[in-house]
Structure formats: C-alpha cells, structure tokens
Amino acid sequence: MAIFGNPRQPIAFLTTHNPLVLDGLNLRDERVRLFAIDRDSKGYTTIHRVIVTGKLLEKGALGMTLSDLWVEGHLGGVPIL
Numbered sequence: 001m002a003i004f005g006n007p008r009q010p011i012a013f014l015t016t017h018n019p020l021v022l023d024g025l026n027l028r029d030e031r032v033r034l035f036a037i038d039r040d041s042k043g044y045t046t047i048h049r050v051i052v053t054g055k056l057l058e059k060g061a062l063g064m065t066l067s068d069l070w071v072e073g074h075l076g077g078v079p080i081l
Contacts, residue, residue, distance in 0.1 A: 019066075019067035019070045019071055020067050021067075022034070022065070022066035022067045022069075022070055022075075023065045023066050023067050025066060027050070027052045027066070028052060033049060034049070034050040034066075034075070035047050035048065035049050035050065036048055036050055036075055036076030036077035037077055038076055038077060038079075039079075048076060050075050050076065055074075056069065056074065059074065
C-alpha cells in the first residue's frame with residue numbers, strides 16, 4: 001500500500017533552501033502541499049499554501065520548473081531585498 005493510502009502514516013514536513021528540491025514535487029496531487037513562508041511589512045512570519053493556478057500551469061507548459069518559478073518570485077517565499 002502506498003504511503004498516502006495509510007491514514008496512520010505520519011506526515012512529513014520538509015524545509016529547504018535549495019530550490020531544486022521543488023522540482024521533485026507533484027503539486028497536481030492534492031496530497032502534496034507546498035507552502036511559502038514570508039515576512040510581512042511588520043516582520044511577522046506569514047505562511048500561505050501555493051495553489052496550482054492556470055497561470056502557473058501556463059508557465060510550466062513553457063518549460064519553467066517549480067524551482068524556476070520560485071527563483072523568479074511566482075511562488076512566494078523569496079525575500080525582497
């Protein structure tokens with residue numbers, strides 16, 4: 001039985017600073033979730049789920065990977081310097 005099919009299977013939470021890890025995620029699978037962590041203008045941490053939109057799918061059809069999308073700021077979680 002697949003890990004996702006077992007309701008008693010623990011949940012894994014992975015953090016990374018390497019954008020290439022994103023390319024291994026299948027965000028079309030509802031069981032796989034990607035969250036972006038940012039700071040608001042007051043310095044508070046904010047978390048939002050990255051939702052696969054038509055815009056992201058269009059960019060993927062043009063050959064952009066998830067790591068490309070992250071580096072270019074389309075997913076969130078990239079500081080504005």
